[in-house]
Amino acid sequence: MESTARIRNYQAADRPSVREIACDTADAGEPVERLFRDRETVADVLTRYYTDFEPGSLWVAECDGRVVGYLTGCLSTRRQERVARKQVLPKAMTGAIARGALWHADAWRLLAAFAGTVVLGGFPHPIDLTVYPAHFHINIRAGFRGGGLGPQLVDAFMQQADRAGVRGIHVITRGDNAGGRRFFEKIGFQLLCEKPLVLPAGAWFRRTSTAVYGWSKER
Numbered sequence: 001m002e003s004t005a006r007i008r009n010y011q012a013a014d015r016p017s018v019r020e021i022a023c024d025t026a027d028a029g030e031p032v033e034r035l036f037r038d039r040e041t042v043a044d045v046l047t048r049y050y051t052d053f054e055p056g057s058l059w060v061a062e063c064d065g066r067v068v069g070y071l072t073g074c075l076s077t078r079r080q081e082r083v084a085r086k087q088v089l090p091k092a093m094t095g096a097i098a099r100g101a102l103w104h105a106d107a108w109r110l111l112a113a114f115a116g117t118v119v120l121g122g123f124p125h126p127i128d129l130t131v132y133p134a135h136f137h138i139n140i141r142a143g144f145r146g147g148g149l150g151p152q153l154v155d156a157f158m159q160q161a162d163r164a165g166v167r168g169i170h171v172i173t174r175g176d177n178a179g180g181r182r183f184f185e186k187i188g189f190q191l192l193c194e195k196p197l198v199l200p201a202g203a204w205f206r207r208t209s210t211a212v213y214g215w216s217k218e219r
Contacts, residue, residue: 004063004064005061005062005063005068005147005148005149005152006061006062007059007060007061007062007149007152007153007156008059008060008062009056009058009059009060010051010055010058010059010060010070012055014060014067014070015051017060017066017067017070018047018050018051018058018060018067018070018072019039019043019047019051020043021067021068021069021070021139021140021141022042022043022046022047022139023039023042023043023046024141024142025139025140025141025142026042026046028174028176028177028180029139029142029145029177029179029180034200034201035106035110035199035200036101036106036107036110037101037104037106038096038099038101038104038107040095040096040099040101041092041093041095041096041099041101044088044091044092044095045088045089045092046072046137047072048088048091048092049072049074049080049083049084049088050072050073050074050137051072053080053083053087053088054073054074054075054079054080057072057073057074057075057136057157057160058070058071058072058073059071059073059153059156059157061140061144061149061152061153063144068140068141068144068149069138069139069140069141069144069149069150069153070138070139070140070153071136071137071138071153071154071156071157072136072137072138073134073135073136073157073160073161074134074135074136075133075134075160075161075164075166076133076134077127077129077132077133077134077135077170078129078133080135106200109200109203109205110200112200112205113198113199113200113205114198116198116205117196117197117198120196120198120207121195121196122195122196122197122198122209122210123195125172125193125195125210125212126193127170127192127193127212127214131167131168131214131216131218132168132169132170132192132214132215132216133166133167133168134161134166134168134169134170135169135170135171135172136154136157136169136171137171137172138150138153138154138171145179150183151187154187157169158215167216167217167218168214168215168216168217168218169189169214169215169216170192170212170213170214170215171184171189171212171213171214172210172211172212172213173210173211173213174197174208174209174210174211175194175197175208175209175210175211176208176209181211181213184213185213188215189213189214189215190213190214190215191211191212191213192212192213192214193211193212194209194210194211194212195209195210195212196208196209197209197210
């Protein structure tokens, strides 16, 4: 795998692959259907800002001509939050309503889980954006993990952030994603905080957490 793999900048033709991988890995590396069935909404929420508004910070891993992983990077989290609030999320919700996705029971369970997370103090995450202004998300298809693609994707983005004068980066992962946590710790990120997270589990709910990791040249 490593001999035919390459890390490159995102191209518009990669958009369907990035959206598919996002949905195939959204539940701590597993397909999103355990949480929510409407893939278009999930793909919009998870990837549209990066593919449509900051594609220059998006990197893909390609093996034998196939996109098998990606890193959606962002150099300014404040900008991403503003664009998401004003453009990405309203369009995603409008699409979900038009497709009838919000009338399914799994949508209401997801909303209930979100409310439970808020009650437990899971949002917002207390990230100091003056120290850690940039962020990224990384996802790799099952079968291609552990072969060195993850560190290469992160290295590409960190070099880009360094050229842009960005001094700190943060990432958020699920607390029960042991592999993801080991990965971030191995590449030099330190745990900043951990907050409760409630997720649907069939007709019931499960409690886990979100773990925030950060890396900064200043620390």
